[in-house]
Amino acid sequence: MFLSDYVNVTFNSSFSDLKKRCTPTVERLSAADVDGIFCYSDELAIAILQETKRQGKKINIIGYDDIPAAEYFSLTTVHQPLERMGEEAAKEIVNLSSPPKEPIERFFKPKLVLRDT
Numbered sequence: 329m330f331l332s333d334y335v336n337v338t339f340n341s342s343f344s345d346l347k348k349r350c351t352p353t354v355e356r357l358s359a360a361d362v363d364g365i366f367c368y369s370d371e372l373a374i375a376i377l378q379e380t381k382r383q384g385k386k387i388n389i390i391g392y393d394d395i396p397a398a399e400y401f402s403l404t405t406v407h408q409p410l411e412r413m414g415e416e417a418a419k420e421i422v423n424l425s426s427p428p429k430e431p432i433e434r435f436f437k438p439k440l441v442l443r444d445t
Contacts, residue, residue, distance in 0.1 A: 350379040364388040370398045370405055389445045402444040409436050
């Protein structure tokens with residue numbers, strides 16, 4: 329089951345817009361006996377977390393990005409090394425003298441940050 333089946337969100341949704349859309353989403357997820365959600369961002373995860381608490385529901389939630397607010401809300405999340413990713417991208421840009429013949433690929437290991445959700 330995918331959250332996109334329950335809530336239509338876009339990458340430019342505001343936090344208040346996400347919160348409004350979460351009310352019916354949490355109701356439908358609870359009715360479907362969903363006990364866990366993996367969200368594409370911490371912002372969406374926090375909006376759903378707040379709505380589950382408001383409705384008195386218990387759904388395990390994992391976010392993605394490990395933004396500072398994730399720690400404040402004690403949100404379990406996936407940390408990606410954004411600073412290191414930016415440094416590597418900057419190095420590649422500085423070292424480019426001409427367009428690369430092959431795509432440049434770098435792989436960064438994410439880390440699960442376990443908290444209360």
